[in-house]
Amino acid sequence: MENSCLIADDAELAAQLAAAAGRILLATRDCRLVQGKALGKAGDAAANAFLMEALAQQRPDDGILSEESKDTPLRLSKDRVWIIDPVDGTREYGQERADWAVHIGLSIGGKPVLGAVALPGPGLVFRSDKPQPVPPAPSPLxxxxxxxxxxxxxxxxxxxxxxxxxxxxxxxxxxxxxxxxxxxxxxxxxxxxxxxxxxxxxxxxxxxxxxxxxxxxxxxxxxxxxxxxxxxxxxxxxxxxxxxxxxxxxxx
Structure with a gap:
């Protein structure tokens, strides 16, 4: 993402980042250069590099906490902090299953204010700004x-x-x-x-x-x-x- 294409809406940014990271992860997997744990590490690294750079460009004044980047005390001085997991379910991703995700969350004042969760396997992105009705529960639970x-x-x-x-x-x-x-x-x-x-x-x-x-x-x-x-x-x-x-x- 270039600075000339800044996305003003936080929820839209979260959704676009989650979807884009998902595409990177699928492309990394489809290359077939590595498998198993090595694939998980390669996917984590590729998606994290993209997300860290994109957030630095899009929200330079916000803090960031990522599973795949070294944590620093700087984020503690920020009210707005992006909390991300480039690959949630690295084992499942490395096994080429579908039950893994990309997490892009925004905490403001310590609360999970908005977020997007991509399930790249089935091609879905769930957004906090576009909720859908939850289907009724069956029996048994x-x-x-x-x-x-x-x-x-x-x-x-x-x-x-x-x-x-x-x-x-x-x-x-x-x-x-x-x-x-x-x-x-x-x-x-x-x-x-x-x-x-x-x-x-x-x-x-x-x-x-x-x-x-x-x-x-x-x-x-x-x-x-x-x-x-x-x-x-x-x-x-x-x-x-x-x-x-x-x-x-x-x-x-």
Whole structure:
């Protein structure tokens, strides 16, 4: 992106960056020069280089926190901070699966104000500024869990709710599955960083979903330590029951 093509609207910028990074990642994969973990590293590097340069040009006064760039204290002095994950689900990307994502989130005053999540595999971009109605929930409910490390809390809550478990890759793919109506509850307790959930949280909130920590508190961003270990994204009508079940597990 050139300075002569500045995009004034933050939400439009987030969406364009997510889509463009997705195209870079697909092109990197299609070259077939590397595979597996090497492909994940190559994709991360290519997408991150593009995003860091584009944000420096488009929003030079804002802070940036990226999973793939060295963090510095400079962002802590900024009210506006772009929080990005060039490839959320590097393992799935390297395995040439579809359940990986690109996260472009904007935190203002520590809140996930807006974001875009691209799912380049199916060619989708979800935007906080263009929410769509979330389809009604079926019965039984569907609880998303990690393909490789299902969180014990999520498994226990699913059993209490009589929900079916749905295994999926990246955090962004799981969050967007709730937005798309393909699942109903995403409960994560295995550890995440701000870049894993800022953009998904912004998109989910814009779609009228419940988004919080496992104790029901709000997600806070641009902290000195970007570790943000737990997350709940679900339909609002299920939030109270899920949080009650989680707290019951904690007390035990």
């Amino acid at each position: 569907r609880m998303l869990v990690s393909r490789s490390r299902p969180a014990p809390e999520a498994v226990a809550v699913a059993e209490a709710l009589g929900a079916d478990l749905v295994a999926m890759g990246s955090a962004g793919a799981k969050a967007m599955a709730v937005v798309r109506g393909e699942a109903d509850i995403y409960l994560h307790s295995g550890g995440q960083y701000e870049w894993d959930n800022c953009a998904p949280a912004a998109v989910a909130l814009a779609h009228g979903l419940h988004v919080s920590r496992m104790d029901g508190s709000a997600l806070v961003y641009n902290m000195p330590n970007p570790w943000l270990p737990d997350l709940l994204i679900c339909r609002k009508e299920h939030a109270e029951r899920v949080l009650r079940e989680v707290q019951g597990l904690v007390k035990v």
